[in-house]
Amino acid sequence: GIQVEQSPPDLILQEGANSTLRCNFSDSVNNLQWFHQNPWGQLINLFYIPSGTKQNGRLSATTVATERYSLLYISSSQTTDSGVYFCAVEGTTDSWGKFQFGAGTQVVVTP
Amino acid sequence: DSGVTQTPKHLITATGQRVTLRCSPRSGDLSVYWYQQSLDQGLQFLIQYYNGEERAKGNILERFSAQQFPDLHSELNLSSLELGDSALYFCASSPSLARADTQYFGPGTRLTVL
Numbered sequence: 001g002i003q004v005e006q007s008p009p010d011l012i013l014q015e016g017a018n019s020t021l022r023c024n025f026s027d028s029v030n031n032l033q034w035f036h037q038n039p040w041g042q043l044i045n046l047f048y049i050p051s052g053t054k055q056n057g058r059l060s061a062t063t064v065a066t067e068r069y070s071l072l073y074i075s076s077s078q079t080t081d082s083g084v085y086f087c088a089v090e091g092t093t094d095s096w097g098k099f100q101f102g103a104g105t106q107v108v109v110t111p
Numbered sequence: 112d113s114g115v116t117q118t119p120k121h122l123i124t125a126t127g128q129r130v131t132l133r134c135s136p137r138s139g140d141l142s143v144y145w146y147q148q149s150l151d152q153g154l155q156f157l158i159q160y161y162n163g164e165e166r167a168k169g170n171i172l173e174r175f176s177a178q179q180f181p182d183l184h185s186e187l188n189l190s191s192l193e194l195g196d197s198a199l200y201f202c203a204s205s206p207s208l209a210r211a212d213t214q215y216f217g218p219g220t221r222l223t224v225l
Contacts, residue, residue, distance in 0.1 A: 030210065031210045033214075041199065041218070041219060042113075042216065042218065043201060043203070043216040043219075044216065045203075045213045045214045045215070045216070048210065048211045048212075048213070050210075086154055088154075088156075090210075095167065095168070096166070096167055097156075097159050097166060097167025098156060098167055098168065098169050099156040099169065100156075101153060101154040101155065101156070103153055104153070104154075
């Protein structure tokens with residue numbers, strides 16, 4: 001099946017800083033999503049982005065499908081951005097709807 | 112509040128036992144997803160149901176089964192439990208089968224197998 005690698009594994013930011021999280025995948029994808037899990041465990045679906053660029057407030061994401069990577073940008077970070085960010089993909093050779101998750105990037109935003 | 116509810120919040124049981132986790136999707140959502148999150152395996156997609164029918168299957172063990180009922184709530188049944196089944200089990204729902212649909216997650220059920 002498709003392999004998903006996220007980097008960096010850990011990130012410590014000062015409030016107000018910008019950062020970029022990366023997701024590399026090993027094959028073509030039909031679906032790529034970014035998720036955030038806050039420190040209390042709640043999961044939120046951030047973006048559906050198998051290609052192109054999207055923005056939602058201070059977060060934006062870009063997927064370059066031909067080069068098999070996706071980037072999540074956090075601008076002007078706030079303490080509420082802390083948590084783990086996961087990338088999940090559905091490969092074109094995988095069965096429909098079968099997601100594969102990366103190991104996540106743990107982000108800590110300090111005041 | 113995502114609108115997705117899961118019960119129970121915590122469950123402690125013994126090896127070899129069987130448990131049932133319940134999920135109520137957001138009003139109007141027809142798709143339900145189940146995920147497992149453990150320290151060893153990370154986040155894993157287990158299974159998806161749409162309007163009562165199984166639509167996608169992930170890394171779900173044969174000891175596990177799920178169903179979605181006519182009122183759209185879903186249950187995940189875990190049997191012959193092993194220590195390694197200890198994990199957080201999340202349910203999510205979305206309006207349809209569209210890949211672009213946002214998934215809304217419940218708060219999870221923490222299962223501890225002793």
